[in-house]
Amino acid sequence: MGIHLLYIEDDAEIGNWVHEDLIGRGYEVTWLQSGEHALEKAAGSRLVILDVMLPGLDGFTVGQRIKKAYPDLPILMLSARTSIDDKLEGLQFADDYLTKPFHPDELAARIEVLLRRSGSFSSEPLVLKHLLVYERENRIVNKETDEEILLTGKQFQIFTYLVRHLGQILTKEQIYEGVWGDPYLDGDKTLMVHIRYLREKLERDPASPEIIETIRGVGYRVKA
Secondary structure, eight states: OOOEEEEEOOOHHHHHHHHHHHHHTTOEEEEESSSTTHHHHHTTOSEEEEESOOSSSOHHHHHHHHHHHOTTSOEEEEESOOOHHHHHHHTTTOSEEEESSOOHHHHHHHHHHHHHHHTTTOOOOEEETTEEEEGGGTEEEETTTTEEEOOOHHHHHHHHHHHTTTTOOEEHHHHHHHHHOSOOOTTOOHHHHHHHHHHHHHOSSTTSOSSEEEETTTEEEEOO
C-alpha cells in the first residue's frame, strides 16, 4: 500500500488537479472539500495538505485541532494569502506553508521533505506485545497468528491517538476531545464502550489487558 495523504481543499478545479497529480506520483489520497471529517480521516494519514479558506471552519481552526490530536502528523498549509501575519499564524501549528499559485513539483518536493523528516517512509511496524502496528498502512496484525485485526474507523482513530502518545497517561477528556473534537461530558460512557471493544479485538485476555492499560480515576495509556 502507498503512503496515505489527507488533502482538504474546497476549490474543485484546484482539488482535482492536485488530487490526480498526487495519485500519479504513487500516493493514496483522501480529498475532503471541508474540514467536517478531518479529524476522523487524519487518523490513518501520514501527512495533511490543508487549504486555509474552507467553508465552515477555516483551515487554521481545522489544522489546530488536527495538530492537537496528532502532534507528530505533518501539516502542509496552502493559501492564496501572502501576508506575513497569515504565514506566521499558520506556522504556529503547521510544518510548512505554501503560497498559491504553486507548481505541482514544488508541492511534491515539500511533501517528500516533510515525510522524510517525520520518518513516514519507514515501513517498519511498531511492536506492541503480540501486535504489529503498521500505522502507515492503517493495519494491525497479530504476529502470533499472522491474522490481520480489523478495527472500525473510530476504533483505529482511538488506538492511533493512544499509540502516538505511547507510554503517556491520557485522561478521558484528552482522548475524547482529541478524537471526537468535542468537549467531554462527565459521565459519558462512549469512550469506555469503544475501549472495551478495542480490548476484545487486541488483547490476548480482555479481562487482563496488556496493551491498553486503565489508570484508575484518570484514563488510559498504551504501554510501550
